Amino acid sequence: MYMNIPNSEKIYIYEREKKKCFYCGKNLKFRQITLDHYLPKSKGGTEDIFNLVLSCRKCNRLKGNKIPRNYERKIIKLFQKAFYDKMIKIGNIIVSKEDLKEEILNIDRIEEIRPNFVFQSKHMRFYIKNNTIERIILLGGKHED
Numbered sequence: 001m002y003m004n005i006p007n008s009e010k011i012y013i014y015e016r017e018k019k020k021c022f023y024c025g026k027n028l029k030f031r032q033i034t035l036d037h038y039l040p041k042s043k044g045g046t047e048d049i050f051n052l053v054l055s056c057r058k059c060n061r062l063k064g065n066k067i068p069r070n071y072e073r074k075i076i077k078l079f080q081k082a083f084y085d086k087m088i089k090i091g092n093i094i095v096s097k098e099d100l101k102e103e104i105l106n107i108d109r110i111e112e113i114r115p116n117f118v119f120q121s122k123h124m125r126f127y128i129k130n131n132t133i134e135r136i137i138l139l140g141g142k143h144e145d
């Protein structure tokens, strides 16, 4: 197909969406699925698992390059879920697991989309590439003194 998504990720998304088309709710057999870029590729959407939803062929075709309303909230939610499901790898970063968990729950915006997603909470900015938190920037305001 057109995407190079590992099978383990496809299965994860399939289970995450309870085997139903995200758009119309139709039950899908695994061989029937397509993965839709929730934020379309042409608008900067990546192939990270939190930007892919399960879709039947028809809905995928109908959605085309439309940008869903509230895509930001949805993508943040899917990222948080993927993190808790241990589907997000953690690069070489110097933040404790506890702080990381807390801050990921507090992500409230997408700071950048291109070339990769950058999420932001009050205290941290998360640079994501290939389902990996590659870099974190600490923002002002968090002093542990």
Ligand SMILES: [Zn+2]
Pocket (backbone or CB within 6 Å): 021, 022, 023, 024, 025, 026, 055, 056, 057, 058, 059, 060
């Ligand atoms: Zn559908």
